[in-house]
Amino acid sequence: MKQALPRVGSLRFRLLAGSLVWILAALTLSGFFLADLFREHVAARLHAELRVQLDQLTANVEFGEDLRPRLLSALSDPRLQKPYSGLYWQVDGEGAHGIGHLRSRSLWDTVLTVPADRLDDGQVHIHRIGGPDGATLVMMERVVRLADHPGLPLRLIVAVDEQTMEGPVREFVGLLVLALCILAAGLAAAVFIQVWAGLAPLRRLRRGLADVRDGRSRALEGRFPDEVRPLVDEFNAVLGRDAEVVMRARTQAGNLAHAVKTPLAILANAAAAEDSALARLVAEQVGAARRQVDYHLARARAAAAVQVPGVRTPLRRALEALLRVMQRLHPDRVLSVEWRGAAGDAVFRGEEQDLQEMLGNLLDNACKWAASRVDVKVSVSGQGLVVSIDDDGPGLAPEVREAVFERGVRTDELVPGSGLGLGIVNDLARLYGGSVVLEASPGGGLRAVLSLPAG
Incomplete structure (x- = not known):
């Protein structure tokens, strides 16, 4: 004791x-x-x-x-x-x-x-x-x-x-x-x-709060004495109301994005039917508007999810699903994944959709620029997850690596594809208390290192 x-x-x-x-x-x-x-x-x-x-x-x-x-x-x-x-x-x-x-x-x-x-x-x-x-x-x-x-x-x-x-x-x-x-x-x-x-019930209460904070539980559970039970009930009620408010806010954000994207799609289709300078300008601005809507929608969704305790996502399930998608999108690329130590059982403390956004953008960028292969390594460090994605492409100059995280900066204009870009990956990682860093890969290409909190 x-x-x-x-x-x-x-x-x-x-x-x-x-x-x-x-x-x-x-x-x-x-x-x-x-x-x-x-x-x-x-x-x-x-x-x-x-x-x-x-x-x-x-x-x-x-x-x-x-x-x-x-x-x-x-x-x-x-x-x-x-x-x-x-x-x-x-x-x-x-x-x-x-x-x-x-x-x-x-x-x-x-x-x-x-x-x-x-x-x-x-x-x-x-x-x-x-x-x-x-x-x-x-x-x-x-x-x-x-x-x-x-x-x-x-x-x-x-x-x-x-x-x-x-x-x-x-x-x-x-x-x-x-x-x-x-x-x-x-x-x-x-x-x-x-x-x-x-004071044992208070220690159980503290452990329960830690489980809620770390995503292992969505509410305080267990038997508590009559003196502590009202506090537990009130706290669970607050958690329930917060989750409901966040869900309602995310739904409203999605509805708003859908309402904006519909007229943008109509404008894009109308511009595609014309071959003029005005049509090209409209198409360009519609594309920029779409990216802005997607960017802010992802930020709003992630910011809301960060405030909801008890959200956890198994890393292996999300990553393997993305690798299967990337293999179909880029059949000419060799994709490999290495799970180090206990990383195979690691859990991300956050929403699955946000994890897929971050990993999907990094994998998509790596596959687009890779010459032939993309290597993924997953490890656990302290209380966090570390995902390293290496490609054998041309890489990025050191002075450009920080600039690509700024919203609106693109280095792939000549490469087909779409997505939120590295800017939203950086923003999402920071919202969860993590980080994303670009560095030179030992194979000569680019390495993206994504660090996230573990559940």
Whole structure:
């Protein structure tokens, strides 16, 4: 699935950019939300653990005979017995903050310094304080009064290293980022596939238009989604109307030419019946008028045909038909044709009648001037057709070769025959985006090279 990078102004770029920006924004916000939610969950678990430790400490503390606090039994968590393990407890007398009358083995020689805030009996406060080795601790404290000595309140403190919470949070965030990146890549791939599939009808539409332009089809064909179908129908309707207008214009041009040729034929017949200077002048002007009518009729027909998409003509069929005609018109000439490469299957992107006009005039000129033979070579070059017609006649001087393309210039006054001449061949070729060039033939005569667009 090879695709060029989308241009900034393209529909594909807009769809991709909009979708990707939305995906990134949604996943980023989701990541922050989930990380914060997990942090709150871990904090709640940590606070619950501290409350359990604080409740155990409350249940195990008592006053000794010397009125100093002591524990009835050690707390259950083994971390409290390991120095600087991250879990600590401490017992202070109310109003004697940071004395550490009694503390866990895990504190070793460190005394926790707690804020001097006021607590009601049984009330729990949570703070962040400094701990051993510069660690930050999450601390929970409570003031209690024992039943046997209600006048001696005790401040009970449990604390845990904040890294106990931050470690799992960091690990979760790392996994979350990885998961969101994988999800983003998957969603981005899905967006690319969705955009590619969604724009597939437009690609089919473009290929259909190319087929119409190149003459492979006369209308847009195939199944299109409901959103594109109205456009296809309207375009086909425009093509149909254009073809109808062109056909009507060509018919009118033919009718006009017929209407003009009829009185010209009457004048020519009348002039032929007389042998006078006036009759010869009339015959000459009637002939000139006929050539003008034929010339402009051919131009109008070709100009109209060029505007009609979907017109294609097999080259072999048209050329072989012309060669048979030329063989009958010039039986004393040897005609040969050579099809090079894939030229035998080549198709001309244009009207068959116009192709016959161009090839017919070139073949007729070659046969009239040839001494004995005419050679035709057909090849395909890039997106075009190349037809070379060589004769073994006298040829043309280089300075005359361009002049013969001008309308009204004739070099065959002494040679019988008729036709539109090289001027109309040149005009028709140009209308189709091609060209015709005259050059010296290797055999000593003239070579005409006709280049036309291929279908």
